[in-house]
Amino acid sequence: MTSKRIYNNPIVIERADPWVYKHTDGYYYFTGSVPGYQEIEVRRARTLNELSDGETATVWTAHDSGPMSQLIWAPEIHYLNDKWYIYFAAAGNPDVAKGTFQHRMYVLECSDENPLTGTWIEKGQVKTAFESFSLDATVFEWKDELYYVWAQKDPAIPGNSNLYISAMENPWTLKGEQILLSIPHYDWEKVGFWVNEGAAVIIRHNTIFITYSGSATDENYCMGLLWADGDSDLLDGYNWHKSEEPVFMSSEENSLYGPGHNSFTISEDGEEDILIYHARPKKVEAGDPLDVPDRHANAQVFTWNEAGFPEFGEPGK
Template sequence: MNSSQTFKNPIVEQRADPWVYKHTDGYYYFTASVPTYDRLEIRRSTTIQGLGDAEAVTVWRKHDHGPMSQLIWAPEIHYIHGKWYIYFAAADVDHPVNDTFNHRMYVIETDAINPLEGEWVEKGQVITEWESFALDATTFQHNDKLYYVWAQRDYDIPGNSNLYLSEMENPWTLKGPQIMLTKPELEWEVIGFLVNEGPAVLKKNGKIFITYSASATDINYCMGLLSADENSDLLDINSWHKADQPVFRSAPENGQYGPGHNSFTRSEDDQHDVLIYHARNYTEIVGDPLHDPNRHTRAQLIEWNEDGTPNFGKPVPDEGFVHS
């Protein structure tokens, strides 16, 4: 099946950092950063394509002051032990250094069957070993353990953020060692900004794969790949292999620029893995790329190499794209 003929991209316009979760009730649940960075919203549909027309329901709004009061970024919705959780990053408008980089990571929870209708409870900040800029958390379960992967700044390491992994005591509390999986060090990870962020986990073929995004959020934004054997000690850094080259990057020939901050889901027939990501269809960005609203949500099927590794190919053209 040709992935470019499977979805009509973009799936959802003006939604960056997209997260799609396929639940056992037959619905796809979608959340993402909204351009105003002021709230958390969820929509659902029985098809991936249908998410673009689905009603966006606001389930939480930023606070007026203090923690969680500005720049609400990169939410993800997860279903863990019978409850729904949204992980997100937020900054403090009253922070002494009121800039983009005072984010911390937070969690809200509901026990509602339908999370669009539930009452969401704030579970607080996810506390890590040190206080610094932190964002883009995701979780995954493996061998009856719950893990947390996130991006955070270490002031002893050059750059904006590295990726870390920890086991969780519960869906809002870390426990045990916290290891650094990767830092921005390769040529394609340090363009504009030194960044490793936006992790997403895909389990397949006896492996645990973690994609992540690197460099500035313009044409240079791209995806890297970490992998580990599913039977290895995931908290041993020696279990992980980092790809030397990006696995998904801009495709000017297809009118796609800066693809990244992805998630994974399954097709409606459950026969295919699906890559969900954002990208722009132009390069002329005025001002800070973070305030350009046109990182649209896109989707395409994932192919698999003979060695069991994912082959993401290139970002496919948007519907109606004509190469000039």
């Protein structure tokens, strides 16, 4: 069975960096980058196909000025310790300095049952070991520990962003050592820009898998894979492994270009794993790809091979 027969792709149009979380109430909660990059929207529905017309609410808008006023990117909604959290990146201005934007990472919290109608409060910036361009945070829980994975520019390392991991004291504060997970190393991670970003975590077979995206956000954007044994020390970089090849990339046949910045969920019946990703219906012909709002959210069933690794296949199949 293929996702073409299951899901009416795209499931949500013009929403890059799509994040889907299926809650215990049976709803799929969806958020992603809204064109214009000035608000955070959350929507929900009982099925993935219904998200396009599901309940929708703007839960937060950019400040008029200051560090949370520009380029609101890649929100993710999580449910931790009986509260809702949204992780996102924001900048104080839209300018590029020394080859990168000026984003930092922030957290919102909601204690209400329904995050679309509840009150969201700002928990502030997630402070990392050094101040620089940082974005695309995700969190996961494993063995009673909460972990934070994000992308950040280290001025001492060539390129635009690397991936890091840290344990968390609470959902908005890091603790202990912050570990470098991955830098753009292979050619497919360095087309246009040297990028590792947009991490998402799925845990199967006692293995922690982290997908991420590399290269510029046009048709060259694609997904890579990291993994570590669940019994190992996740804060030891030597315990992580990296695929030499991309695991999900553009499909000329299906006119789906630059797939990436994914999330994971499960099917409505709970029987299948679903990859949520954005992709473009055509190549970017001119201008900054970030200004072309045709990255749409798609849903696709994926499987697992005999070695216990995810097999994502080809976009649109």
